[in-house]
Amino acid sequence: xxxxxxxxxxxxxxxxxxxxxxxxxxxxGFKISAMKLEKIxxxxxxxxxxxxxxxxxxxxxxxxxxxxxxxxxxxEGKNVIDGVRKMAGKTNPLxxxxxxxxxxxxVAVSHNVVHTSDGPESSKREIENFFSxxxxxxxxxxx
Ligand code: CMP
Numbered sequence: 001x002x003x004x005x006x007x008x009x010x011x012x013x014x015x016x017x018x019x020x021x022x023x024x025x026x027x028x029g030f031k032i033s034a035m036k037l038e039k040i041x042x043x044x045x046x047x048x049x050x051x052x053x054x055x056x057x058x059x060x061x062x063x064x065x066x067x068x069x070x071x072x073x074x075x076e077g078k079n080v081i082d083g084v085r086k087m088a089g090k091t092n093p094l095x096x097x098x099x100x101x102x103x104x105x106x107v108a109v110s111h112n113v114v115h116t117s118d119g120p121e122s123s124k125r126e127i128e129n130f131f132s133x134x135x136x137x138x139x140x141x142x143x
Contacts (some may be wrong), residue, residue: 001077001078002076002077002078002079002080002081002120002123003033003034003074003076003123003127003136004074004076004079004080004081004084004113004116004117004127005072005073005075005115005123005126005130006025006071006072006073006074006084006115006116007065007071007073007116008022008070008071008073008113008114008115008116009070009111009114009115010020010064010065010069011106011113012070012071012114013037013068013069013070013071014037014068015105017113017134018071019107021069021113022073024087024101025075026082028083028087029081030075030076030077030079030083030100031075031076031139032073032075032076032079033074033076033136033137033139034071034072034074034131034136035074036071036073036135037069037071037074038069038070038072038130039066039068039069039070040065040070040082041065041066042062042066044124044129044130045066046062047059047101047129048065048129048130049061049062060110061110062088064104064111067069072130074127076139079120081116081118081120084116084117085117086100087100087101087121088100088101088102088114088116089101089103089104090102091109091112092109092112093106093108093109093112093113094104094107101114102114121134
């Protein structure tokens, strides 16, 4: 079954949005297959955001994502990569529809509450950066 990486970023954790966000994901019918609270290291952040190295906002992005704990979760389900991306909304919260996580809970692109994988290749790579195979549980899925 398809998997994606969801990060509830430091702003989402500090603002107490973890339950709200995970509740939406679960109510949609997706399953949490792995989850942990972790202060992301500079090394893992650099791997995760390698495609943004050299961009103007890169150092701010790394500073922010490593500033305090994030919730890291592997989410599983049918078409989960696109499904969770739709639930997250556009990267810029001010362009995100109301009803999406970013549209409802954020105003700044730098503090946009969640990260979600954008395709099958990035999902595999991002999950491997944060989770070992042993940490990922198997569900009997009944959506
Ligand atoms: P995310 O989905 O985690 O992927 C890369 C992140 O870079 C993105 O969400 C934004 O939070 C962040 N980002 C993108 N553009 C900017 C920007 N102009 N300024 C600051 N952060 C940005």
